[in-house]
Amino acid sequence: MPDALLAMEGVTAGYMGDIDVLRNVSLAVHAGRISGLIGLNGAGKSTLMKTLYGFLPPKSGRITLGGRDIAGKAPHTMLDDGLWYIPQESSLFGYMTVAENLRLALEGRRRMFASVIEERFADTLERFPVLKEKLSAQAGDLSGGQQKSLEFAKAYMVRPRVCLIDEPSIGLAPRVAAEVFQWIDAFAKSGMGILLVDHNVRRVVAMSDHIYVMSLGEITAQGGPEDFAGDLHAQVREWLGINF
Numbered sequence: 128m129p130d131a132l133l134a135m136e137g138v139t140a141g142y143m144g145d146i147d148v149l150r151n152v153s154l155a156v157h158a159g160r161i162s163g164l165i166g167l168n169g170a171g172k173s174t175l176m177k178t179l180y181g182f183l184p185p186k187s188g189r190i191t192l193g194g195r196d197i198a199g200k201a202p203h204t205m206l207d208d209g210l211w212y213i214p215q216e217s218s219l220f221g222y223m224t225v226a227e228n229l230r231l232a233l234e235g236r237r238r239m240f241a242s243v244i245e246e247r248f249a250d251t252l253e254r255f256p257v258l259k260e261k262l263s264a265q266a267g268d269l270s271g272g273q274q275k276s277l278e279f280a281k282a283y284m285v286r287p288r289v290c291l292i293d294e295p296s297i298g299l300a301p302r303v304a305a306e307v308f309q310w311i312d313a314f315a316k317s318g319m320g321i322l323l324v325d326h327n328v329r330r331v332v333a334m335s336d337h338i339y340v341m342s343l344g345e346i347t348a349q350g351g352p353e354d355f356a357g358d359l360h361a362q363v364r365e366w367l368g369i370n371f
């Protein structure tokens with residue numbers, strides 16, 4: 128396995144005082160590969176993503192991207208190092224149009240020519256055709272599935288080296304959820320490293336190259352899909368309600 132693109136090593140973090148939500152967490156994401164993270168509600172999965180993206184400063188441990196220390200950097204500067212985040216909640220500006228939300232993703236990028244942005248914009252609309260007829264609509268007026276398309280289209284606009292994706296299929300119809308998982312696969316095939324959290328444990332296990340299990344803020348198990356698929360770890364079996 129080549130060196131990790133994004134690595135968290137021995138990170139402890141929390142929201143307040145001495146309550147640690149993440150405890151000594153280590154995890155890695157590789158270029159062109161999907162790292163999956165599963166765990167019960169409240170385990171700390173979203174907190175881990177927020178810590179990686181700079182919303183929470185780690186109390187101890189290291190976070191590196193391409194070998195560079197990014198712990199403590201502000202979230203709005205993370206794209207400079209190639210990190211992007213599709214959060215569990217919406218990241219869209221509801222009163223802005225679809226086109227404005229898309230362009231905003233690359234607003235103020237240094238060293239980026241307007242012609243490149245326009246090329247990306249056109250390419251993104253080819254890839255996400257549902258947004259073509261909705262360019263002038265307010266993002267807040269889109270359906271849940273269309274809003275999710277816009278979130279992924281934004282990621283496609285910025286082409287990060289690593290994308291953190293938190294619960295992308297929540298609340299979506301099965302057909303739309305299947306499409307979301309196809310985009311994630313396509314992102315990885317294009318060389319992007321992915322950290323994926325989703326409550327659809329079977330899907331995460333099936334599509335990830337490496338799976339981490341989180342429980343009460345700690346990584347309690349990890350392995351390849353082959354370690355989970357045939358004979359699911361006892362803990363995962365319990366969550367799925369499979370008792371054999």
Ligand SMILES: Nc1ncnc2c1ncn2[C@@H]1O[C@H](COP(=O)(O)OP(=O)(O)OP(=O)(O)O)[C@@H](O)[C@H]1O
Binds near residue numbers: 173
């Ligand atoms: N802003 C916050 N301030 C204080 N505590 C928080 C905050 N956000 C989350 N927590 C706490 O941190 C713990 C982990 O929450 P987190 O949202 O990371 O879990 P999760 O694994 O993403 O759960 P879910 O599957 O429900 O999304 C929980 O005990 C939660 O109550």
Ligand SMILES: [Mg+2]
Binds near residue numbers: 172173174215293294
């Ligand atoms: Mg969460």
